[in-house]
Amino acid sequence: MSSDRERDRLLDIVENAQYVADYLNGMGFEQFAASRMTVDAIERCLQRITEAVIRVGEQRMATIAPEVPFHALRGLGNRLRHEYDMIDHEIIYAAAVNDVPRLAERCRAFLGA
DSSP states (O other), X not given: OOHHHHHHHHHHHHHHHHHHHHHHTTOOHHHHHHOHHHHHHHHHHHHHHHHHHHHHOHHHHHHHOTTSOXXXXXXXXXXXXXXXXXXXXXXXXXXXXXXXXXXXXXXXXXXXX
């Protein structure tokens, strides 16, 4: 992957992570689960994040964010795309609150932003 494309993918991750934070805006799980619009928005951002991670590739992501499990992200993306009707809101919320900010922080650091 060219460095420009990699940079664009990492910026996609950072941008969508910010959208996730904005959409959640301090919501607890109960508020999140009760808001269909927020759930849908977060799921869509997670789809874009997981696709960007896949496009960057496992080896590069291991360098950029070694503590973020590539296969778990890939699996989440697959579930969002193919098993969307069986997704547990608790998994989505936990990813949005715990994993996405960590991933975005590592991508920002790598980009030097």
